[in-house]
Amino acid sequence: MDFSLSHEQEMLVASLRSFVEKELQPHEFAVDRADHVPHELAQSIRQKAIELGFYAFNMPESAGGAGLDYVTQALVERELGRTSWALQVFVARPSKILMACKGEQIERYLLPTVRGERIDCFALTEPGAGSDAMGIRTRAVRDGSDYVINGSKHFISHAENADYVILFAVTGEEEVRGRLRKQVTSFLIDKGTPGMTIHRGPHCTSLRGYHQAEIFFTDCRVSAAQILGEEHRGFDLANEWLTAGRVMVAANNVGRAQRAFEMAAEWAATRQQFGKRIGEFQGTSFKLADMATGIRASELLMLYTADKLDKGTMTDGDAALAKLFASETLGRVTDDAVQIYGGMGLMNELPIERFWRDARIERIWEGTSEIQRHILSKEILRQYS
Known part of the structure; x- marks a missing residue:
């Protein structure tokens, strides 16, 4: 099996390594010491990544992304891995599941996220459900044309910088081979929605400057139009x-x-x-x-x-x-x-x-x-x- 790089891949790797060495690595020590990435630096990295075509490289061309194949994406990730997550995160890789956006969601979430105008975060893990994702307890109960959400998430990376949350909540149960199994639905929830609060989580030994957060939902009401994909098919x-x-x-x-x-x-x-x-x-x-x-x-x-x-x-x-x-x-x-x-x-x-x-x-x-x-x-x- 031949894994030699094409000319285009070699150029991309060289360009990206130069970007990482010049724009990201010089800030590693200060960010790690302060446990913080200054807003101006984050904006600068994001803008330069957009200008160089690195931003949202994991997204298909149909959504405005680079449309790279997975081998080339892996090469990009390898080069980004040469610096800290606190800095490389601003060369964003939007959650690929946003491709399930439909109708008004495309203009409201998908396209602005690929363009770098909005930032998403992925909220699945809970205090009682880490490796056991099916153990999540956050629930979304149907109420007319809305859902009312109660529960909490933790270890949610980059949530404090996000404009909206991709939330996974239990919406029902089904019987599978004689056993009840939770049905989970994914929702798009904008920061500032009443009933949702985001706090920085405990300080972590690893990845200083790249924070994880806790998200709490207390009678948080969202429209059924905020479902990402299909009801009960979030997993x-x-x-x-x-x-x-x-x-x-x-x-x-x-x-x-x-x-x-x-x-x-x-x-x-x-x-x-x-x-x-x-x-x-x-x-x-x-x-x-x-x-x-x-x-x-x-x-x-x-x-x-x-x-x-x-x-x-x-x-x-x-x-x-x-x-x-x-x-x-x-x-x-x-x-x-x-x-x-x-x-x-x-x-x-x-x-x-x-x-x-x-x-x-x-x-x-x-x-x-x-x-x-x-x-x-x-x-x-x-x-x-």
């Missing part, structure tokens, strides 16, 4: 987006691992102890070899899975495998990078300790490593049952 939308998203998480992890590896390799090649470069000691050189092996394997697996996504043959297990391997590789690479740097690896004067902190969340969000193993093992066993 169909969510699963399609989340599964493909795991491949892009893998790509992002590859980019971050590569940057940490490059810094560790340079340090090993120049730092001297006992009259020798530390890279000449087997304890260090073998770490570098293992890091390079893991990164290469993660990248090939990510490209292979993205190619299957383009061909329509990717399974949930394929996506789980890519996300699992890349996120755990990133954890090992950043941990080894700290070890190679020694004491300096834990000092905040250098970015290595930040890479190490930020890497930890990758094995949790977008589906924990345990969930990925569960998905993959079920798919394996299904072949024999």
